Amino acid sequence: MSLTELKKLPTEVKDIIFSEDITDQNLAIADKFGLNQGQLGFILDLEEEIYLKKVVILDLPKELENLERAKYYDLRKIALEIAINILWPLQDHLKDVDHLILRLGGKVPKLKHLRKSILKNPSLPETVKGVVKFLLEKYPDLKNKRLSSKKIISKNGRRVMPTITNWLEDYIHFLGAGYHNSLQRSKYLAKSLNILDTDEDEREVLRHFFTSYDDGLAIEIDSSNPVLIISEIKDKKDEEAIQPELKKVLAEIHQQIIDLDRDMVQPNIILSEAENNLNKLPDILWQALGLQDRDKVIGCLRVLITKKALDAMIKENHRFQSLMKRFVSVRYGESAGFGHDDKLLARRLFLELILGDKLNLTLSQATITVYYLTSLIQKSGQLVYFDSHDQQLKWREIQLLNNKVTWL
16 A cells, blocks of 8 residues: 555554554454464555545454454454454554444553643752742752751661751651641650750751641742751741732633543443443452553543442442542541441541552642532532632541541
8 A cells, every 4th residue: 555645644653653662462363363464464554544534444353354364363362462463552543442342352551642732840050939738839950959967767667868858758648638727736846856956057947847837837948958948937928928819820720621521531431341230340449550551540430420329339339448448547547447337437538548548649630530520519518628828629538536527
């Protein structure tokens, strides 16, 4: 076949079909099924017809019946291999690859969109002003910067670098998760073994850092040295000036919600895999969690919520019950408990477990996802709120009261 027509395809499509990976995948299919050179050539020509949309993609199994010695092969398996390994990366271009895979009895892989824009994280300036949580979201490299000079002892007893990540882990391990007031911070700064191994200047840096982390106060960070220098901002006008513009923040949240809706595995695919049986959704969710397939997990949660099946699954599914109990005991103590009577609270804990603990989403990613999911059903109760001071979405606060997790 002439290359002229193929060269007219969009660049993002050509980048895939002319890649070494596609060549290797085709050779692997030929080796797997023992195809000769002529049979492989037939398949390559057929794939090109599909790329150009001259052959309807759902007709692939029927077209394979014209393969030399076709009756000696399992054409369904060959078609499935082609669909998953050759055509699936072109789902955005061909559209119906997911339906073909399901029709052939396969499971739809996680989708990688064609030439999906990848935004580079902004580099950390030498001097930056802002609130700790916002700065950590904006400059991911910041978490690897040192707050002190000497190594600290982790909760596992290992000596680790005194980075922001490790100091925060020590702070939360000492005081527990959630908000910490000035009295609690003072207790940590006075009694933590790791704090005792710092000098006066480093303790002042840590005090400013944790105050900003909990209370949302703006600080100035100098990252030009191996150890960060942190100071509070005295000028109120200066503090207000460094806050991101509200319209810009809301626009970014809106765009992230659009991206989230686009990237997740769509409900029709989830329901097709479940054979429209809601009882199979917990198994699909469990498998997606095991594979760390973020888009499929969120897609499953969307279906569970819109079908009003999430609360029942949280209450009745033994595997997720065990995860919840362990999550609560680790986060709030072994004696801590919670009741399923408060469905909103159970939902809050479950979604934090799945999105934050299991998928390791950032606070911003997790809360935006929860905002999106809980907005699908009117009057379902909100689990997150917009903090106008920090200008970001946050979890609704919960507390441990009389060994029971309750709303704050």
